[in-house]
Structure formats: C-alpha cells, structure tokens
Amino acid sequence: MSHAIRAEGLVKRFGATTALAGVDLAVRTGSVFGLLGPNGAGKTTTVRVLATLLSPDAGTATVGGYDIHREAHQVRQTIGLTGQYASVDETLTGTENLLLIGRLLGMSRADARARARQLLTDFHLADAADRAAKTYSGGMRRRLDLAASLVGRPRLLFLDEPTTGLDPRSRTELWGIVRDLVDSGVTVLLTTQYLEEADQLADEIAVVDHGRVIAYGPPEELKSRVGGQTLVVRPADPADLPVLLAVLRDVTGAEPQLNQQIATVAVSGGDTLPAVVRRLDEAEVTVAELALRGASLDEVFLSLTGHRAEEPDADRAGEPERGDSRADQLEGARA
Structure with a gap:
C-alpha cells in the first residue's frame, strides 16, 4: 500500500507546553485523511511540522517520499497548504493573487497567467477575476485561497480547518471541490473540528486530543467502537x-x-x-x-475524550493556531 505521508513519534514543545506528544500517522495516497480534534489539540502543529514550517523536537516523517529533516525543500515543492484563515492579498484582484503565486514559484508570466485563468474557472471565480479580493464574500475568498495553494500542482494538499467561518452553502461547495481534487489524484490531509465534515470527506480519521492520537480508522469503524x-x-x-x-x-x-x-x-x-x-x-x-x-462521530469523540470536539481546550493555549503559512511555504520553496 502506497502512503503519501508517514510520521512516527512526532513531538513538539513550546516552552512548558507539549503540543505534540508522539504523533504517528500513515496517510494513503489518493485519499482524504482527517485530523479530528478540538481547538488546541495539536492539529495545526502537526500540519506545520509535516509542511516543514516547524521542526519537531523528536520523531521522523516523510511527505511524498521525502524526509522532512533532510529534504525539506523537496517536501515544499510537493505540497500545497491552506491555513485556517484566508491569506490572499485583498488589495489585489483574483487574477493578480494567483499570478503572484505563480511567479514566486518560478513560472513564466505566460504560464502563470494561464494557470490563474484555469484555476479561476475551476473554482467558479472567473466572473470576479478582475475584482479586488476585498470585494469577495467569505466563501469566494476561501476558494481563491484554495486555488492559490494549487497553482504549483501539488501532489499533496494540507487543508487546516478550511471551512471555519463559512456558511453552510459555502462549506458544501468547498466539500465538493475537495472531492474533485481527490478524484484527480491529489492526496488531502484535512484538519477539522467539525464532525460532519470529517464524516463527509475523510476516508480515514485520526482523533487527536492533548497532542496524542487516541483513535484511528475509517469513520464507520470508529463509530462501531462505541457500540x-x-x-x-x-x-x-x-x-x-x-x-x-x-x-x-x-x-x-x-x-x-x-x-x-x-x-x-x-x-x-x-x-x-x-x-x-x-x-x-x-x-x-x-x-x-x-x-x-x-453512533455518530460526535458520540465517538465524546466517549473517547470526555468532551465534545468543538470545545476549546484552555490547557493548550501555548500552541500557535495561526501563522502566515502561505508566505512561509513560498519562502521555503524558493530556498
């Protein structure tokens, strides 16, 4: 069985706070893998370590067959990353945002413009291509942000809580886009605290709490454990x-x-x-x-952790949940 991501014993500390306490993952190529857990459980830190934006204090991982320690540059050329918050430049148009990413990734102006045009069409943004991103709705900005992460045609895509703050219609539209990406051969690692989202999209789920993976398997298998x-x-x-x-x-x-x-x-x-x-x-x-x-995934999570997935964990306040992931990724790709 081919795996796009393998991680063993990932540990990350921020001062006295242990954000990751030995995370093991195996993500099958061409699948959607869900990291499910409350705010502060360690989901974003896991993504940032796998994307080489943070160095783990212990453990090893390969992403797309490349070691995150020795081959960080190759990892960054393999992946796309969309963070929790849309990181588009709101003063630029949709086309200009994607053109900028393409040029930073080393594309010619013609190739970058052609790729931008294609993605804007694919993400139903062609009619707004020449409008400033600040005029976009929340759902449109999120689609543009996702399109930006695909400019370089990544084989793996990290989606860190991609539907946070979206209305139900925009969330459903984004789910459809994710399914289409997987059908085209992209592997997706999705972090979410929405149980319905994990149930709808993920082929396998790792339930994360207090920096540890406490359950692992397909959604239906996890539900059956509750009995x-x-x-x-x-x-x-x-x-x-x-x-x-x-x-x-x-x-x-x-x-x-x-x-x-x-x-x-x-x-x-x-x-x-x-x-x-x-x-x-x-x-x-x-x-x-x-x-x-x-049993629902909500009941699974409650039985495993003693609390619901949407409840924030005050004890994990030391873990950074935000970051300029787009800028960091592009800087690494150019290094």
Missing part, C-alpha cells in the same frame, strides 16, 4: 412526552435525553424497538418520528 444504537422518538402530541419518557425508561432501563420534544435513548438489544412500539400503542401515544440509528 449500541440510539432510539429517537418524537410524539405527535407534546402532551404525551411524560408518558413517552416513562415508556422508554421502563423498556430500556436507561434515562432518555430530551431535546426540543425529541427523546433519545441508548439501546443494545434488537428487540427494543418492537417493545417500545407495543408499549406506546398500548398507551395510545402516536409518534411523529421513530428511528433507530448508529
């Missing part, structure tokens, strides 16, 4: 909620949770659903919704 299923019931008449909750409590032996008139309860046996249906029928409770579903 059991969840019964979801909503009564047609809200007045029947007390009876509904009593039935669920009696049949399952567990305390149901209530959220906006929807009751959920963990179940383990296959005969639970028929039993609940019979008891509700006997009690003359009509339901508007009744479903049995498997």
Whole structure:
C-alpha cells in the first residue's frame, strides 16, 4: 500500500507546553485523511511540522517520499497548504493573487497567467477575476485561497480547518471541490473540528486530543467502537412526552435525553424497538418520528475524550493556531 505521508513519534514543545506528544500517522495516497480534534489539540502543529514550517523536537516523517529533516525543500515543492484563515492579498484582484503565486514559484508570466485563468474557472471565480479580493464574500475568498495553494500542482494538499467561518452553502461547495481534487489524484490531509465534515470527506480519521492520537480508522469503524444504537422518538402530541419518557425508561432501563420534544435513548438489544412500539400503542401515544440509528462521530469523540470536539481546550493555549503559512511555504520553496 502506497502512503503519501508517514510520521512516527512526532513531538513538539513550546516552552512548558507539549503540543505534540508522539504523533504517528500513515496517510494513503489518493485519499482524504482527517485530523479530528478540538481547538488546541495539536492539529495545526502537526500540519506545520509535516509542511516543514516547524521542526519537531523528536520523531521522523516523510511527505511524498521525502524526509522532512533532510529534504525539506523537496517536501515544499510537493505540497500545497491552506491555513485556517484566508491569506490572499485583498488589495489585489483574483487574477493578480494567483499570478503572484505563480511567479514566486518560478513560472513564466505566460504560464502563470494561464494557470490563474484555469484555476479561476475551476473554482467558479472567473466572473470576479478582475475584482479586488476585498470585494469577495467569505466563501469566494476561501476558494481563491484554495486555488492559490494549487497553482504549483501539488501532489499533496494540507487543508487546516478550511471551512471555519463559512456558511453552510459555502462549506458544501468547498466539500465538493475537495472531492474533485481527490478524484484527480491529489492526496488531502484535512484538519477539522467539525464532525460532519470529517464524516463527509475523510476516508480515514485520526482523533487527536492533548497532542496524542487516541483513535484511528475509517469513520464507520470508529463509530462501531462505541457500540449500541440510539432510539429517537418524537410524539405527535407534546402532551404525551411524560408518558413517552416513562415508556422508554421502563423498556430500556436507561434515562432518555430530551431535546426540543425529541427523546433519545441508548439501546443494545434488537428487540427494543418492537417493545417500545407495543408499549406506546398500548398507551395510545402516536409518534411523529421513530428511528433507530448508529453512533455518530460526535458520540465517538465524546466517549473517547470526555468532551465534545468543538470545545476549546484552555490547557493548550501555548500552541500557535495561526501563522502566515502561505508566505512561509513560498519562502521555503524558493530556498
């Protein structure tokens, strides 16, 4: 099996704070690999180490077959990197932003302009090509930023929380772009704290917490580790909620949770659903919704860490989560 990224025992400290405490990764070529964890878990530090923007204090890694210590220049020529925050120059037009990147990467003016034109078309920005980036919406700026990371036709793309701050429509559009990139042969390492995003895009996921990988595998495999299923019931008449909750409590032996008139309860046996249906029928409770579903990634993360993925971890405040990644990467590519 071919791997685009391999990392063993990566450690990175910032003063008294240990941002990475021995991270191991193996990312298959042509796949989307998700690093899932809360703010400050070590996701961005992992990306910056793999992109050669930071040197690890211990451990080894290869990216695209190149060693991050001995062959940093080759690594930088192989990858594209989009950070958490769009790093386009807002005073330049869309075309000028991409033309600048192309020229910094050593392209001729004609080749850089042709590549810019192609990417603006691919990312549905052709109509705004001659407008200053400051006039773009958040979603458009994010697409332009992603296009900038692809000017050099990288084989590997690091996306560090690429949909942070985007509205649902822009997020969905960006997911489609990522899928198209993978279909074209690009390997993507995606960091995210959005469980839905990891579930939608990632072929494999590493759950990161406190600088360590605490779980690893395809989304469905991780969900199966939690075990059991969840019964979801909503009564047609809200007045029947007390009876509904009593039935669920009696049949399952567990305390149901209530959220906006929807009751959920963990179940383990296959005969639970028929039993609940019979008891509700006997009690003359009509339901508007009744479903049995498997564990979600949110429940997986909660069971593994004791907290939800979107909760920031105050103990990790020493880890830098921002940086001029585009400028750093281009500087390294020219070195």
